[in-house]
Amino acid sequence: MDPEETLEKVLADAKKIGLDLKDKIIDYRQINHAYDFHSLExxxxxxxxxxxxPVDGLILAGDYTKQPYFSTMEGAAYSGIKAAMLIR
Known part of the structure; x- marks a missing residue:
């Protein structure tokens, strides 16, 4: 899919769970290649x-978020724990 089509699907899925993100998107990009990931340097x-x-009800989790590990399963799990702590 092209990035605009992906964004429309994300907005539609978010709306299904009660998140209206349409006017809250500041910037976005679609990751298609391994070269698009943040450098580990x-x-x-x-x-x-x-x-x-800053979006009410939206918390991110994944190895791409701020956490002390590289892009690994450990980083994804640690990020999930940090996200769960915010939900409490």
Whole structure:
């Protein structure tokens, strides 16, 4: 899918669970290649989004978010724990 089509699907799915994101998207991009992921070199951690977002009810989890591990299953699990702590 092209990025615009993907965004429309994400917006529709979010609306199904009660999140109206249409006017809240500041920027987006679609990851299609391994080269699009954030570099693991020093100085690139600030590019990773935090688990908490300014959108009510939207919390992120995944190895791409801010967490101390590289893009691994451990990083994804740690990120999920951080996201779960925000839900409490």
């Amino acid at each position: 020093p100085g690139h951690q600030q590019l990773r989004p935090a688990q908490n977002t």
